[in-house]
Amino acid sequence: MAREIGTDTGKGSNRAGWILLGAAALLAAASVAYNLAGAGGAADEPRAEGSAADAGPTIDDLRAAAEASPGDADAWAALAAALFAREDYAEAAEAYQNATRIDDETAILFSALGEALLYAEDASAADADPMPEPALAAFRRAVELDPTDPRARYFLGVKKDLDGDHEGAIADWLALLSDTPPDAPWERNLIQTIRQVGQIHDIDTDRRLAAAMEGRMPPVMGGAPAGAASVRGPSEEEVAAAGGLPPSEQRAMAEGMVAQLEARLEGEPDNLDGWAMLMRSRMTLGEPAKAKAALASAIEANPGEADELRRQAQMLGIE
Template sequence: MSETNCMTTGKASRLSATNRAILIAAFVLLVAAIGYAIWRDSAPAADQASEGGAAPGDQLAALEARVQREPESADAWTALGGARFDLGDFAGAAAAYEKAVALSPESAGLWSALGEARVMASERDPMPAAASKAFDKAIALDAKDPRARYFLAVRKDIGGDHRGAIEDWFALLADTPQGAPWEADLRRTIEQVGAIHKIDVAARLAATQARPLTADEMPVAARAIPGPSRAEMEAASRLPKGQQDAMIQGMVDGLEAKLKANPADVDRWIMLMRSRMTLGETAKAAQALKDGIAANPAAAGRLKAQAQLLGVPGA
């Protein structure tokens, strides 16, 4: 989203030095926590290597090719929609999500993603009728869908019910788990709309806290696991960029290899999603969520909760 677009999935971007160091340190943390060796020297399969190092345009081409091969796969169309959205092709994203919802019409997350893409693709109308309809469909399927709730409040604001919109945003904030990707933007939206329409929200915002995380939502790295040390962070940041990138790629490849050997390790699936999101590889993060749930259907709730906190598309 823009200033009022707080549910937008994470845009793919160049990995900053800080994020690179954090990602490396996160792997160090995971090694210490669950005691497995990182496969730095393991060679990835040829297709994984080429895909991992592909430019955004090449990754998009691969996803375009995938939907040609799998035209009846909602997951393939969802991944393509997320990739197009990340690249700013909102009309293209909407077209892909339309294919996805046609194949998977009971997914609230897909309907709200479609609605958001339609909003972003509209040059004049801030809430096109087709987008509004998609959000209504999402909320009918899942009354708690945060993106649909946000945009339906936007619809109220556009329609002149500014106080009603603010009330709905406060209700969403009350249901927002601590640390959710949209929490800060949601607070900023409430503050900005209140200022524009002379509605005092400062005291209420100050008194409103995001709800505590449930056990399933608690980040894996926060479960009685010490954080990465300053020395680990500094050691990661001192490596030349090329070595950092090679290390990260080797870590992610090793993590995926471990998951192929033991797909029942739910914590590693969450770590893979987090790694992909940190790298800006949102489509791959969404695929990791799908694969993790397929391998661990009993842990679907936990995996989805973690994915929502990470901002994984379709979660």
Template sequence: MEPAKQKSRTGLILLVFAGLILVAAVSWAAFRGADSEKNTASPAASPLPGQPANLATIEERTRAEPGNPDAWLALGQAQFDAGRFAEAARAYERGTAFAGGRADIWSALGEARVMASADSPMPAAALADFRKAAAIDPKDPRARYFLAVARDLAGDHRGAIGDWFALLQDTPPGAPWEQDLRRTIEQVGKINTIEVAERLAAVKQPAPHPLVPGGSTATAPIPGPNAEQMRTAAALPPHEQDAMVQNMVAGLEAKLQANPGNVDGWIMLMRSRMTLGESARASAALKAAVAANPGDTARLRAEAAALGVR
């Protein structure tokens, strides 16, 4: 794996792990006061949440939960990482049958079709998938990226670069696709003699919102697992890392449903969703957080704005 991609995966694992620790800390602190001798271990020392799943395990999940779009999404991701693009496309297509209103599955399907194509850099079916994703969520980063690719292939190089810059301006620093996006802008600019270096240096990505008092959970440095846990995570194959992250995010969401009063936890969930490129699900998390914590609406919306959540 390229060092930049490994770094972005590691950062994502750190981010979601931090969210789980943050949510778990509330209940852990309550028990610590009652029995300090039995609760001396920090939650940060616990094993990584979410057991890494191999491809066979993920396939078994789709058989056990054939109507669960997340199961098909996980299978598609695993097959995609294994280079089985046509199979990934079939898995994503099954997912759209159960969650046709989710932009992330449509854009993933389009990407798999692009990679599976032997004769076209942008198959018509893939372009249709990206357009569906963008119609559902105009901020879906994968759809925006590939729609700009289609524009570049059609000969509108400046228009494509403009679209990629707009995506970069909405991209949280450290998002998994950030470095690839920057390289794409540089390469297309170089090939077509379009100056982009100054614009890349000047681009402004999402920053802390001025309404957030006393620092921002949305932009704060990320705590995380210890070195041994991170070595374990980094040693996993890419598809198992992806499955682990998905399990961790699902675990974080489940904990918040059980403890909806944890405002910082909701912010970390939004941050995780945006880092994964799931802007619609980040917006859903914001709505759930506001509904559960109406007294913290101003802070939640300010932190969401810092993340680019609408």
């Protein structure tokens, strides 16, 4: 899960203390999907023990699928995400590189690649680069494709902090916070980062934090039918419970819950919040083609809401 902020090294925030937004976002997708799929009473029913482990393919399955379809970016991205969750960062980076060679227009693939490259670097080595150039290039490519990509924006702020531009880093993180949906799973750690870097370098952040958080909108579509009340981010207890699973099971749990959401939408095709969350979840899982397919299905089921659905998709980087 998210890594706590460490102490400053004099050059910037200690890399070992940086926050991983990606894992939190993955669990957000899982939690949202579960809450939607469980609307109407099922959310309160206990899941069978071991169901998370049975909900999705193994890494061997994902690797076989990618090797069987070497031109499928989604297959490589799914394998990469599973490897990253297992903390096999070097292999995850290799799989993400395969995905970006096939699909060089999807920002989330490049920001995920940058994160994998960053953590693949041996931080214990005396000459370790806290922000390797290939990782930095991937983050920059991500924001070229999608200036709103939160992971790339966060780590580009880290780069400024490492370079001694602490004010610039805080400004970038505050801008990211302004665009962060309330109760997003990474919100608390992002705020903690801003405060701690500010304290270390004697930069006042309290008023700026309050201003950044004022007037933000939740990540759901207004006017949605029944089921909207169940759309929320994960509670601290849910995140903690998910974080206790082995990494491979976290991925499997997320995939299983998103599949539940997709199945529920077959019976509730007018649930606009559900479609928005399905698209978001597919992008979070590194499956842009499936996210695009979800958009097409949503528009087919709700032609009168096509413009709003496309707007939501564009915000998520779905083309």
